[in-house]
Amino acid sequence: MHFSKTYTQLLLDLPPELRENAIQYRQLKKLINQVVLELGALGLHPDVLQKLLEDEKRADAKGNQKETSINASLEPINDHSVHPKVVYEFNSKSGKIEPQLRIWINSPLSLASSDVPHDAEANLDIGELETPDEHTEDTARRNISLLWALQRNSEIQDWEEDSPQIIEVEDSSNTTQEQLLPVKHPILALDNQGTPQEIVIPLVKDSAFFELLSTALHNLSDRMSALYTDFTDTLETVSRNISDSARPISSRKNSFHPHSVLSNPGTVSITSKTNKSDLYSWREIFQLYVESEVFESSNEANPGELSIEQSEKRLKLFAERVTLRGLGDKRKLKLKQSHEALESFLQLNMFILNVKKLEQANAEATRKILKKHAKRTALPLPPGQDYYAQELALIPRSKTNPSLNTLPRVLVQALGETLLPIIPHVDDYSCIICTNLAFKPIRLGCGHLFCVRCLVKMQKRGQGDCPMCRSPTVLIADRSNVDWGLMNFMEDWFSEEAHEKLKASEREATEEHFREMGFDPDQKCIVM
The missing domain is CATH 3.30.40.10 (Zinc/RING finger domain, C3HC4 (zinc finger))
Known part of the structure; x- marks a missing residue:
């Protein structure tokens, strides 16, 4: 079964308040297809782009910073390799995730516009870029197209007047689906001094992809914060109900007489009195819960947080043990509010389990969609983008304890710190x-x-x-x-x-x- 179907089925098993803010996996897949079309319209097909990025990585690893010199005429170009430098990066000026391609091109020292026919210029496509073949003249001429033809909507005369060194490609946010198909590109005007040209190409559809993913994760984070607030409020209510139903002997008037230093220790006696309280029932319930270790194991062989399958199995076992001992009915729970508190206690555990499922599903969906994005577009996530790594975080880390970086662990800790100490052990x-x-x-x-x-x-x-x-x-x-x-x-x-x-x-x-x-x-x- 494909992950898309598995992910959809998992979301259907979750409650609506958790399901509504899940990652739109299928919509992100559609945006990846649009990114591929956008790159194809620029002539940067995945195989071409991957080769350029791999060449750049190898060049950086070897420390080769030399630029290839190209003669002025077209004839010598056929005998020399032209290697443009391509970098996929995120624009950090706007504060948003805006992917872009930055390309440096080594241009000829001089180029007469009459040397290349206008029709030939229009027919050059950078999608045909391959490694130059010294035996084939046509292959070399197709390789040169990457040096010049990068964007159809670029205005040559404006580029020469305003920015002789950097070309900023126009935003194609209004580009239709038909316009994203591969097109024929005009040759860009080149510097007569033979210096490298820097061209920046904003990727509109890629920006939409990361914007949708980032928005979904931020909405999920906000929703998780709201759910955590609701969880703590419910936890306080349950703790008050348990405290009221698990009362000690002193809660009854004239049933408990405390001792003092003036008392004789040898004469201290205790009479067994019946008390309408579920103190011992709740103590037994909490003892079973601690022994079950539903979410975290203290076993030396395998300590730490348990998997979803293990937690689900142990929670079911805990419920069965409570039922077998008669702690879920009127045999031992005397008060009505105890039954309500027990039901709320089990619901809190189910909520933590559902949050674990959602967190794991979203993490897996994010990993797979980013992997699919890199595979289909040949655009890897830029390394060292710490800011955007934080932007794509599922939930904020705990400020008091950095190790508690998941909401389920925070909820489990709150459950242990709030409920369990109510009943002295x-x-x-x-x-x-x-x-x-x-x-x-x-x-x-x-x-x-x-x-x-x-x-x-x-x-x-x-x-x-x-x-x-x-x-x-x-x-x-x-x-x-x-x-x-x-x-x-x-x-x-x-x-x-x-x-x-x-x-x-x-x-x-x-x-x-x-x-x-x-x-x-x-x-x-x-x-x-």
Whole structure:
């Protein structure tokens, strides 16, 4: 299947707000055909133009800057090669992308107009330029046509009076399709001093091609900026809905009683209370989302941004896992706004995926259309055009982080920074020794955090150094090292985990106490 059909089919699968600003690939192909006709009307057929540009590249590579001298009469011309210099460039004066051909011609020292019949002058066509054949006189005469005949609408007498060294070809913006066909060119008047003549030919249809491409990409960039604004607004709305539906215990009146430094850590207890909140459901959803790694992989073997196919597959797998665990219905999501927030969350991910598809399709379409332009017209994109390379950029780069040069990565980062931190994760508040919730939290003098049960074990073993930094802070820790603020936070946001950790700590402390007394806690009680 041709890329044009594949590109069209891909655009049909995208939503209208993304599809309407896509690159008009077929229209650009039609403009390339018009560029070929425009060059043909000037006698610069692709094979001729390609040969001239390749000769110029080889000459520049060898450092050959010498100009070929041509005798005054037509007879010696047949025995000497005439190599014009052709450069394809962008005019930077207007601030727009205006392609043009700049040609330098080595002219004869003197030329009598009577030596060449007028009919012969009119019949010379620069499209017939080939390498001079020293055995064929007709071939040499056709080669000379490039030196003189370049544009039909040029006025010879005005060129001699106004600009003896540079010829600016008239703008042919009103040229019709019939006028773009190959025509016969008059011979331009040449300098009698034998100095190189510089001729500038603006390419109207080529300018239209780059103007259409540049306009499409700029419109796409503007549209992407607007979509990014809408995305951030929707993201804020979703984050508020999730925050309202995933409320902690303290959101209910008289259901949470915070502790203070005046409290006794040994008497702290947690009662399991039912709370009409989807906190744990959303925590499970976000945990599944992080594990799915929909858009970026943290795997050491293959880190970085994933392909569209991989992202689409992982997003589908994430949705299936959410459904299998009952997180998409009323079994676990109790509130209506949670269902709406989950739907919006999935839509945001689909939007990022569609943006990735559009960005990749436009990048591929731009690459292919520029390649087709260079192949059909033999006009390569001028090297070193940094300004126009920026003009043809799909979207602006991130100012804060240059590596984030694509909108999908910016959206993924915004998603991770805005939504995921809403629900505190238990791994961020776990003890590094037992890997469970660090309840009751003890903050050592060095600043590291551990649960009280693990520190008590270390003190009984006489291990006085901090497991993290080896500071001698374990044996001197007491009740003053209890982090009451963090304890209240854990009890509020991790009530179930804190309740389980407290019961496990009490059970383990009881078993140790029995062992110290000489009893086996695993032995069944025997009544005599």
